[in-house]
Amino acid sequence: MLIHPMTGPILSIIAGILILIYPQILNFVVAIYFILVGILALLK
Numbered sequence: 001m002l003i004h005p006m007t008g009p010i011l012s013i014i015a016g017i018l019i020l021i022y023p024q025i026l027n028f029v030v031a032i033y034f035i036l037v038g039i040l041a042l043l044k
Contacts, residue, residue, distance in 0.1 A: 003040065011033070011036070015029045015033060
């Protein structure tokens with residue numbers, strides 16, 4: 001599976017912007033981030 005190298009940084013920027021706009025979704029964004037990182041690590 002080929003994933004573009006810029007995917008991680010772009011997702012981090014989007015998550016940071018969302019947390020700045022909606023601080024109450026911090027737990028949700030962090031949970032999704034950890035799930036995605038774990039899945040990507042298993043697929044490599």
